[in-house]
């Protein structure tokens with residue numbers, strides 16, 4: 592993928608490193624900003640515990656994306672009648688079920704649920720963590736400064752959350768549909784209660800790529816307690832869908848040094864989505 596001058600300027604304004612051509616050992620220039628010029632992507636084996644939806648092992652919350660220590664997964668998502676009912680819901684029913692959900696304590700403090708936005712058959716699905724204050728107010732995921740950064744990152748990849756064909760319009764959803772009070776970390780039981788909704792969204796969309804942003808999204812989807820720094824840089828699988836891990840935009844706003852790593856992740860995601868689309872015909 593080539594970058595226009597305008598995109599390059601925008602990325603630089605975002606503080607995202609643009610790769611200057613560097614000399615390969617053979618002396619030939621290699622532009623790492625061009626996904627086609629990146630080395631062949633390593634594909635991780637499916638997470639050993641990434642079993643059927645509803646058997647999620649959810650992590651114990653910790654403080655930061657970069658410094659997340661390894662934690663033992665605890666708890667199991669209920670494989671009960673509720674999860675089975677959700678697994679059979681069409682879009683309209685699913686949306687109504689989320690709006691009316693009282694399955695965990697977060698229903699008491701939310702202003703509204705945050706279901707998700709985007710194309711129902713999007714090729715790219717972005718999965719974040721939990722709604723914050725502004726998402727709780729607006730009912731839309733990734734708004735405010737973090738949402739603005741995400742939009743800019745998507746725009747650099749010629750993607751958008753606004754109306755567009757499914758190749759360009761992403762779908763954005765959070766792991767949790769309700770805001771934890773005072774933006775505290777989600778609890779394992781809350782993540783387990785909410786997981787069937789996300790699982791069903793993914794099943795309905797059938798994306799060609801999932802971009803998991805932030806520790807809770809990553810750990811819930813991959814059933815892994817590894818920190819993001821150890822999971823990024825390769826392609827995982829979730830129910831057969833390629834999944835790329837990266838930092839949450841809110842984290843990037845506080846940790847500028849990791850923006851260049853996030854951009855590396857987006858380039859990997861772009862290459863992966865391109866390959867998946869080519870394979871899909």
Ligand code: SF4
Nearest residue numbers: 692695768769784785
């Ligand atoms: Fe229901 Fe999820 Fe909200 Fe909990 S966080 S009340 S499970 S929608």
